[in-house]
Every structure is written in C-alpha cells, then in structure tokens.
Amino acid sequence: MKKRVLALGTAACLVIGALSGCAFTGGTGGTTAGESSQSAGASESVSDKTTAPAAGDQVLSVYANAEIKTLVQWAASDSQSSMVNNNAFEGLLRLDEKNEAQPALAKSYDVSDDKLTYTFHLRDGLQWSDGTPLTASDFVFSWLKQMSADATNGYSFIMTDYIVNGTEYNEGKVSAEEVGVKAVDDKTFQVTIKAPTPYFARLTVLCQFFPLNEAYVTSKGDQYGLSADNMIYCGPYTITSYDPAVGATLKKNDKYWDAANVKIENAQVRVMKDASAALNAYLANELSQVALDSSNVAAYQNNPEFKSESEFRTEYLQFSLSNPVMKNKNIRKAVSAAIDRDTLAKVILADGSSSSNGLVAEGMYGDGSKTFRELNGNLCPFNAEEAKKYWEEGCKELGETPKLTLLVRDDSVTKAVATYIQSELNKNLGIDITIDTKTVQARNELMDNDNYMFASTAWGADYDDAMTYLDLWTNGTPYRGSYQNENYNKLINDARVETDDAKRLDMLLQAEKLLVDEDVIVAPLYHRGSATLTKSNVKGLVNHPFGPDVEFKYAYFE
Amino acid sequence: MIKYICKRLIYLVLTLWVIVTATFFLMKKLPGSPFDAERFNMMSAQQQHVILEQYGLNESLPKQYVKYMGNILHGDFGTSFTYTGQKVSTVIGGRIGPSALIGIQAVLIGLALGLVLGIIAAWKHNSGIDYFTMIVAVLGVSVPNFVAAALLQYYVALKWGILPVGFWTDWRCSVLPSVALSFSATAMVARFIRTEMLEVLEQDYIITAKAKGLSPMKVLMRHAVRNSIIPVVTILGPIVVNLLTGSLAVENIYTIPGIGSLFVDSIKANDYSTIMGITIFYSAFYIFVVLIVDIAYSLIDPRIRLAAGKEA
Numbered sequence: 001m002k003k004r005v006l007a008l009g010t011a012a013c014l015v016i017g018a019l020s021g022c023a024f025t026g027g028t029g030g031t032t033a034g035e036s037s038q039s040a041g042a043s044e045s046v047s048d049k050t051t052a053p054a055a056g057d058q059v060l061s062v063y064a065n066a067e068i069k070t071l072v073q074w075a076a077s078d079s080q081s082s083m084v085n086n087n088a089f090e091g092l093l094r095l096d097e098k099n100e101a102q103p104a105l106a107k108s109y110d111v112s113d114d115k116l117t118y119t120f121h122l123r124d125g126l127q128w129s130d131g132t133p134l135t136a137s138d139f140v141f142s143w144l145k146q147m148s149a150d151a152t153n154g155y156s157f158i159m160t161d162y163i164v165n166g167t168e169y170n171e172g173k174v175s176a177e178e179v180g181v182k183a184v185d186d187k188t189f190q191v192t193i194k195a196p197t198p199y200f201a202r203l204t205v206l207c208q209f210f211p212l213n214e215a216y217v218t219s220k221g222d223q224y225g226l227s228a229d230n231m232i233y234c235g236p237y238t239i240t241s242y243d244p245a246v247g248a249t250l251k252k253n254d255k256y257w258d259a260a261n262v263k264i265e266n267a268q269v270r271v272m273k274d275a276s277a278a279l280n281a282y283l284a285n286e287l288s289q290v291a292l293d294s295s296n297v298a299a300y301q302n303n304p305e306f307k308s309e310s311e312f313r314t315e316y317l318q319f320s321l322s323n324p325v326m327k328n329k330n331i332r333k334a335v336s337a338a339i340d341r342d343t344l345a346k347v348i349l350a351d352g353s354s355s356s357n358g359l360v361a362e363g364m365y366g367d368g369s370k371t372f373r374e375l376n377g378n379l380c381p382f383n384a385e386e387a388k389k390y391w392e393e394g395c396k397e398l399g400e401t402p403k404l405t406l407l408v409r410d411d412s413v414t415k416a417v418a419t420y421i422q423s424e425l426n427k428n429l430g431i432d433i434t435i436d437t438k439t440v441q442a443r444n445e446l447m448d449n450d451n452y453m454f455a456s457t458a459w460g461a462d463y464d465d466a467m468t469y470l471d472l473w474t475n476g477t478p479y480r481g482s483y484q485n486e487n488y489n490k491l492i493n494d495a496r497v498e499t500d501d502a503k504r505l506d507m508l509l510q511a512e513k514l515l516v517d518e519d520v521i522v523a524p525l526y527h528r529g530s531a532t533l534t535k536s537n538v539k540g541l542v543n544h545p546f547g548p549d550v551e552f553k554y555a556y557f558e
Numbered sequence: 559m560i561k562y563i564c565k566r567l568i569y570l571v572l573t574l575w576v577i578v579t580a581t582f583f584l585m586k587k588l589p590g591s592p593f594d595a596e597r598f599n600m601m602s603a604q605q606q607h608v609i610l611e612q613y614g615l616n617e618s619l620p621k622q623y624v625k626y627m628g629n630i631l632h633g634d635f636g637t638s639f640t641y642t643g644q645k646v647s648t649v650i651g652g653r654i655g656p657s658a659l660i661g662i663q664a665v666l667i668g669l670a671l672g673l674v675l676g677i678i679a680a681w682k683h684n685s686g687i688d689y690f691t692m693i694v695a696v697l698g699v700s701v702p703n704f705v706a707a708a709l710l711q712y713y714v715a716l717k718w719g720i721l722p723v724g725f726w727t728d729w730r731c732s733v734l735p736s737v738a739l740s741f742s743a744t745a746m747v748a749r750f751i752r753t754e755m756l757e758v759l760e761q762d763y764i765i766t767a768k769a770k771g772l773s774p775m776k777v778l779m780r781h782a783v784r785n786s787i788i789p790v791v792t793i794l795g796p797i798v799v800n801l802l803t804g805s806l807a808v809e810n811i812y813t814i815p816g817i818g819s820l821f822v823d824s825i826k827a828n829d830y831s832t833i834m835g836i837t838i839f840y841s842a843f844y845i846f847v848v849l850i851v852d853i854a855y856s857l858i859d860p861r862i863r864l865a866a867g868k869e870a
Contacts, residue, residue, distance in 0.1 A: 067640070067823070075642040077597050149604040152642065154597025156605065170602045226643055244641050245653060245815030246726055270725055273819070274810040276708075280716050281723045281813075441590025441828050448595055479599060 058557050060267040060538065061288050062550050063278050067244045067271055072225035073210060074145050077153040079549050082207045084248050084269055086548030089210040089235040090256075092120050092139070092189070093201060097542050097554050099464075101202045105134070105211070105234065105257070106189070115196035115499060120189040120204075127255040128213055129233040136183035138211035143181045144169070146208050155208045158462060162200060164192045195497040198504070199365070199465040206463065206547050210234070236262045236553040247271045250552070263556035288538045289550070292531040294351035294413075300533060308352030308531040312361040312461035312546035314469070315417070317406075317523040318447075319454045322482045325402040326453050329520060330394030335404075335454070336380050336523035338387035338428040339421055345526045348420045349413070352529025356380070359516055360466045361527045363545060367505055372466045376509050379516040380524055384428040391429045404433040407447070407455035409440045414456055417525065421456075450478035458528070461546040466508045467495070473515055483521045488514050563853070570845045577841045578630070578834070582623055585833050592639035592828040613639065613831075630838070636831035640824065646835040650817065654839075656726060657809070657816035661802035663736035664743060668797065671740070672747025673790075677783060679748065680755035691748060698745025704807035707738035711811060724813040735812045739805060743797050747790055754786040761785075788859050795851035799844050 064080035071085060094104035103109075106120040126134035145151065147159050147166045160166030164180030180192030193200055203209060213232060220230050228242040236258070237250035247270040252262050272278040275293045282290035292300060300306050317335070319326045326332060341355035354362055357378035366372040395401050404425070408418040418435045425433050438446065446452050461468045474492050476484040491511040498504035515521050534541055537558045542551040591598070592613075598606065610616040613636075614625060629636060635646040679691035714734060715723040722731050758764065759782055767777045809816040817836065824832035 069640055070642040070644075072642060077594065149602070149608045151605060152601075152609050154594070154600040154605075156602060157600050160602075167602070171604055222643055243652065243815065244644070244649075245820070270813065271815070272724065272813045274813070277711065277724050277811050277813060280711055281725070284716050284719065284723045286723055286725065439590065439826060441588070441595075441826070443590075444595030445590045448599075477599065479595070 060264045063270045063272040074151040083549045085207045087237045087552045088233045088239050091209045092204040095205050101205050118191045122187040123257050129238045129255050135186040136189035138213050139189045140181050140183050141214040142212035162193045196499040198501050203463050267552050289534045297531050305533045310354050310362050310529045313528040315458040315525045317454050318457050318481050320481050323453045328394045330390045332520040334387045334391035337383045339424045340382045352531035353526045356524035356527050359469050359524050365464045405453050407436045407452045409443045410437045447479045470511050481521050581837045635835045638832050639829040640827050646831045650835050653817040653820045656814050658802050660735045664739035664801045667740035668743025671744045676748040676751025679752045695745040695748045698741040707808045707811045710734045735808050750789050754789050758782050758785045795847050799847050
C-alpha cells in the first residue's frame with residue numbers, strides 16, 4: 001500500500017511538474033507575447049498591456065482582420081502593415097480627410113517645366129522619434145532600398161516605372177548615384193522621372209515612399225522592424241509594442257512636426273480574425289470601429305453609427321484567351337452580359353459594395369471635376385436578351401455548346417458570388433457551369449500555369465489613378481488572360497509619356513473601353529465596399545479608399 | 559527502467575525523422591508557392607532570384623531536404639515566409655505560451671470538475687445527481703467547443719460584462735477560453751471515473767473496508783477513488799496534447815495569439831518553414847507526453863511493468 005501511495009505521488013509530481021513547467025512559460029510567454037531575444041520590448045509591452053484601458057477610456061482602438069505580418073517597409077505588402085506604418089510614418093505628402101494629398105514632411109514642391117523634375121522642400125526642424133534630424137538623404141536611402149533587389153514586397157515597380165534609372169538600378173546595371181533621386185541639401189529632395197506623370201506627387205503618400213534613417217536601419221541589421229524598439233518613427237504616432245499575432249499599440253509622437261494637431265494620445269490596432277468576435281468586442285466598447293460583413297449590415301444599417309463607403313477595389317472575372325472556348329469573343333460577351341451586377345451588389349453582398357460599370361473603381365480620379373467612372377460610363381451593362389444572342393452565336397462558331405468551369409478562391413464571400421454567377425448564367429443563358437473552388441495559392445498556381453477558363457479575381461488600387469488597373473494587362477501573362485493587343489499596349493505606353501493631361505486621360509478611357517467593352521478580357525463584377533460602425537464619440541477617424549486604410553491623425557474624442 | 563526509457567527515446571527520434579521526411583515532401587506537393595502570386599509576378603527577375611536564393615528554393619528538392627535536415631540538427635528551423643525576417647523558432651515560441659496557458663487551465667478545470675462529478679455520480683449511483691452528471695457529460699462531449707466559446711462570449715462577456723470579450727491582455731482574458739475548452743475534458747474524465755468507480759465499488763476489498771467499520775468517506779477516498787484513477791491517467795495524455803496544442807476555433811473567437819491558428823494559417827499560406835516547425839513541435843510533444851503517461855502508469859499500478867526486467 002505504501003509503495004502505491006509513493007508511486008501515485010511520484011506520478012502526480014511528474015504530471016504536475018510537466019504541467020507547471022508549461023504553465024510557467026505559458027504565463028510569461030502569454031502575457032508578454034513574444035519572448036526570447038526581445039526582452040526589453042517584451043517587458044515594455046507587458047506594462048503597456050496590463051494598463052491597457054478597458055471600455056470608455058480615451059484610447060482609439062481598431063482591429064486588423066489578419067496578422068500584421070511585418071513592419072519592414074520594403075517587405076510589407078499587406079493592408080494591415082500599411083495601416084500601422086502609415087500612422088507611425090509619413091511621406092512627403094499625406095492624404096487628408098477628403099482623401100486628397102496634402103504637404104506633409106515636405107512643406108511644398110516644385111515641378112519643372114518639362115514635368116520631369118520634382119523638387120520637394122522639407123519642413124524645418126524635422127526629427128525622428130529618437131531625436132535624430134530627418135533629412136533629404138533619409139528619402140534617398142529608403143527609395144533606393146525600395147528599388148533595390150532587396151525589396152521583397154513586390155512594389156518596386158511603383159518607383160522603378162517612373163524614376164530615371166530605377167529599373168537599371170534594380171537590375172544592378174547602374175550605381176546608386178545615377179538613379180534619379182538626389183539630396184540636394186538637407187532640406188531639398190529632388191526626383192527625376194522618365195516621363196511626365198500627373199499623379200507622381202500623389203504616389204508619395206504610399207508606405208513605400210516613407211523615409212528611413214540609413215544609420216539607424218543599418219545598425220539594426222536584420223533585426224530592424226522585428227519589434228517596436230528596433231524602429232524609429234517620423235509619423236503622428238510611435239509604436240510602443242508590436243506582435244504580428246496580437247497587434248500594435250501606438251502613442252502620440254511628440255517629435256512629429258504637426259503634433260499639436262494630433263489629438264488622441266493612445267491608439268491600438270488589435271488582430272481579430274473572427275468577424276463576429278470583432279462585432280462583440282465593438283458592442284462591449286472594446287473597439288472604436290468595426291467592419292460589418294453582409295450578414296450584419298441589415299441589422300445595423302439604420303444605426304446612427306453605421307457608415308458605408310466604396311473602396312478602390314474591383315472584383316472581376318478574368319477570361320483566359322488561350323483557352324479554346326474563351327478565345328471566342330461572343331462567349332465572353334455572353335457571360336459578361338448575363339450577370340446582373342446590381343442584384344449582386346445590393347442583395348447578395350449587401351455590405352456597401354457597389355455594382356461595377358467598369359474595371360476602374362468608382363470615385364477614382366478623372367479630370368478633376370468628374371471621376372474616371374463617370375467619364376467612361378457603363379461598359380458592361382446587364383442585358384439578358386443580348387447575352388442569350390451572343391451565347392447562341394458563340395456556340396455556332398464553336399460548333400458545340402461548351403461546358404464552362406469558373407475558378408474561384410475559397411473564402412465565403414467569393415463562394416457566394418460564384419454561386420450567384422452560376423444561377424445567373426443558368427437563368428439567362430440556360431447553361432450549368434461548374435465551380436472550381438481552390439485555396440488562393442492553388443488558384444494562383446492554376447492561373448499562372450494558364451490552366452483555367454475564367455476565374456474570379458480582384459485588384460485594389462495602389463494609387464489614385466486609372467493606370468494602377470490598366471497597365472496590368474500590358475504584359476500578356478496567363479494570369480492576365482494572355483491578352484496581347486498592340487492597340488491596347490500602345491494606348492497605355494503612349495499615356496505613360498503623354499504630357500497633356502486631357503489627351504492622356506482620353507487614352508486611358510479608350511484603353512478601359514477596349515479591355516472591358518470591345519475585347520471583353522475581363523468582366524467587372526463589383527467594387528468592394530466597407531460597411532463600418534464607429535462609436536458616436538469618435539470623430540474624424542478616416543477610412544481611405546486605397547493605400548493605407550484607417551487614418552488616426554485627424555481623429556478626436558467628443 | 560532506464561534501459562526502457564532510452565529505447566523509447568531512440569524510437570522517438572526515429573519516429574520524428576519519419577514524420578519530418580514525410581511532411582517535407584508532402585508539403586512541397588501543396589499547390590501554389592509561399593509567395594503572393596500577384597506580388598511575386600510584379601518583382602523583377604533580380605528580386606525573384608534574391609528571394610528564392612534567400613529561402614533556398616532554387617535548388618532541387620533532395621538538396622533542399624538535405625540542407626533542411628542539416629539545419630534542424632543545428633537547431634535552425636529557418637525563417638518564416640509569412641512573417642518576413644522572423645525566425646520560425648521565435649514565431650512558434652511566441653505562440654506556444656498562450657495556447658499552453660489556456661490548455662493547462664482547461665486541463666486543470668477539466669480534471670477537478672470531472673473528478674468531482676464522476677465520483678459523486680458513482681457514489682450516488684442511479685440517483686438524480688447521477689443522471690444529471692451524465693447528461694452534463696454527454697453535452698460536454700457532443701457540444702463543439704466553438705459553440706460553447708461563442709455562447710460564453712455572448713453571455714458572460716457581452717451581456718453581463720463580467721470578463722473581456724477577447725484579446726490577450728491579462729489573465730482575465732484566459733478565463734473564458736479555458737472554460738470553453740475544458741467542457742470536453744470534464745465530460746471525458748467524469749465518465750471514465752464513474753465507470754471505473756462503479757466497478758471498484760463492487761470489489762471485495764471495498765466490502766471488507768465497509769465491514770471493518772470504516773466511515774463511508776474513508777472508504778471512498780482511501781480505497782475507491784485511488785483505485786479508479788488509473789484509466790484517467792491513460793486518457794490524460796491525449797487530453798493534454800489536444801488542449802495544449804491549441805484550438806483554431808476558440809483561438810479565433812477570443813483572438814488569442816495561439817499556435818492552433820498559426821498552424822492552419824501557415825498551411826494556407828504555404829509557409830514551408832513554419833509548417834515544418836510546428837509539425838516537429840507537435841509530434842515531439844505528442845510522443846513525449848505518451849512516454850510520460852506510460853511511465854506514470856507503471857508507477858501508479860505495479861501490475862503494469864514496462865519492461866520484463868528484474869523488477870518483476
């Protein structure tokens with residue numbers, strides 16, 4: 001009996017020992033979130049988080065629906081990272097409450113008469129959050145970094161397409177000195193571009209164009225940006241803690257040039273992947289703003305806290321021209337004309353999305369008085385009768401009634417859209433299509449290997465100009481339907497060098513018509529909308545329709 | 559005993575090697591690449607080359623495998639594809655804590671509640687309390703933990719405002735997820751204890767103990783409970799592994815930065831190095847816990863001998 005007691009005791013000790021061993025690491029690892037080499041940052045984040053205020057406190061709290069993957073500027077491409085970076089950094093210009101680019105770190109800029117040289121004048125006394133002076137060479141360093149082969153975010157084109165010798169620098173053919181970015185003196189930053197680009201200055205609001213301090217970044221080596229204390233900031237806020245899976249806490253940056261106009265002291269971005277959990281958190285006053293999915297819009301759309309806006313993001317069907325069936329233009333026309341986009345946006349999605357009349361999103365820059373969309377009208381109208389005619393015509397040309405397979409990614413919204421398309425094509429063309437649902441990675445591989453008929457895919461604007469959409473179809477890759485049209489390429493290439501804004505705009509309008517209306521390479525479906533609830537005491541929290549998402553700078557509590 | 563443990567440890571390494579090899583080649587068969595296709599296509603040839611080189615993806619598969627095995631022998635699990643620049647060991651290390659904390663709390667709650675319920679149910683066999691316990695047990699097993707999690711979140715956190723809805727800020731955040739996770743453990747432990755104890759209570763030595771005039775409480779605690787506890791140790795292994803390795807649904811509902819969601823996300827994103835890292839961690843942990851359970855078993859019950867050694 002005694003032996004058994006002893007044995008039982010030992011076993012219990014073993015189990016409890018194992019458990020408490022875990023519990024210990026669990027306890028520390030859990031609350032500090034991110035142990036190991038970042039002890040300083042970790043302890044900081046503990047104090048931060050334990051004092052993290054509950055409901056009603058004056059902390060601006062928003063959420064990210066996916067992990068904040070990286071804060072390293074030349075590696076980040078996701079919207080969560082750019083939301084955090086945009087609040088902690090600043091470019092030469094910054095978007096204001098009306099989504100217009102206003103002078104920020106640059107107090108002004110001049111454009112030369114040939115529209116090829118931009119001279120930015122930095123503000124006086126600019127400082128990094130650690131007190132280091134911020135100079136024009138900080139821009140040279142970060143822009144060169146973004147153009148170099150080290151940049152892994154896939155956004156180098158946004159500079160190399162425009163800046164003189166950018167592409168050559170990327171390929172290692174020229175030295176840094178020959179690239180068209182120059183610090184004339186500490187406060188003057190000069191950029192030379194290849195061709196007149198009316199929206200070039202507006203590009204500098206994007207995260208890729210933010211400055212970085214060379215001495216600091218180099219001294220941190222590969223640790224730069226991995227934790228909050230391995231970074232210095234130049235925006236309205238500094239980041240006090242960062243964990244990809246937990247989120248980031250931000251504190252007002254006293255060294256920011258416009259600190260007097262930043263009203264909220266503390267803000268946080270919390271990672272919440274479950275939409276209904278986020279809504280619960282909002283209702284429990286733990287979030288200042290929440291995005292609604294379509295199932296919740298009906299219940300809240302009469303709520304005074306409700307707001308819905310259109311984003312610069314278009315979901316569309318991409319046809320593959322190398323597919324024998326989709327090569328037939330009538331088939332493509334039939335599919336495009338057979339889908340009632342109004343019902344799709346208002347009934348099926350009902351989340352603030354709007355039906356698309358073209359590829360370029362609603363609200364994007366046109367000629368200054370009218371938007372691009374208003375100028376180009378409806379290029380893909382719904383017409384069931386026409387669709388049926390095109391279909392019969394197409395079948396005659398093919399000599400058979402083809403079976404269609406639609407490739408979609410496996411998220412719930414896209415699946416609903418695909419089912420709707422299936423029913424529309426059944427109703428209006430009398431055909432049954434197969435829906436092939438794949439993970440994003442698998443769908444991309446099929447598209448890259450030119451192994452699809454038509455696929456649902458989306459593009460969000462990188463900047464506020466139609467070019468961000470239209471130049472995608474000039475490369476003729478399978479992903480873009482293997483579209484090769486000399487006229488189209490000419491329009492885009494001419495528009496790239498055209499100095500006259502009106503002529504340039506006209507070329508882009510024509511290009512979109514060609515792509516959507518005449519050649520029907522894509523069938524735009526809807527422009528994604530965001531439906532949000534914002535606490536009534538939070539004012540001035542701006543949601544930009546492209547680029548960096550939520551802007552804290554102008555927000556205040558009432 | 560020592561010999562036995564050594565033998566088991568060698569098996570552990572062998573099993574791990576098989577798992578790692580199989581996972582490595584199966585994983586590479588996953589469609590797609592670890593890079594965002596749209597962004598990757600926009601990179602220049604130079605950049606694509608640099609990034610492939612950086613992750614060693616431009617070599618043949620056998621070469622990659624040999625290199626990877628060499629690296630893990632040196633304790634280097636590589637760099638995550640999703641979290642640029644972060645070491646896989648750091649990423650996983652940061653995520654184990656929350657899952658483990660919640661898992662341990664759930665195991666403790668489950669054990670304590672399960673034991674009490676099971677003992678009462680057996681002691682008051684066929685009474686109202688017995689039926690009640692068994693209904694609770696059936697519910698605990700059959701209601702998925704995400705339903706429990708969502709209900710708890712809605713009522714306790716949102717309606718009554720007692721605990722936070724989610725996030726991972728202090729210990730209060732860990733209460734609801736632990737409770738939600740503990741339901742199935744409670745139910746399992748309760749059922750096992752009840753069944754075993756009913757059997758034990760029929761044994762001659764219990765009657766002897768009663769006949770000797772021991773108080774019912776002493777009979778229960780000294781003889782019945784102690785002898786019924788053995789099967790619980792058996793199921794404890796899987797329960798512990800299950801709870802400590804994280805639950806995707808509960809982690810997502812309560813926004814816990816745990817390892818369950820990391821695993822699923824890494825597979826979705828083809829984050830090769832993270833998939834491998836977590837697979838190795840999961841398997842090693844599982845094998846280790848099973849070993850511990852086996853050892854504990856022999857200590858509790860002398861009838862079970864691990865190796866036919868001289869001890870017998």
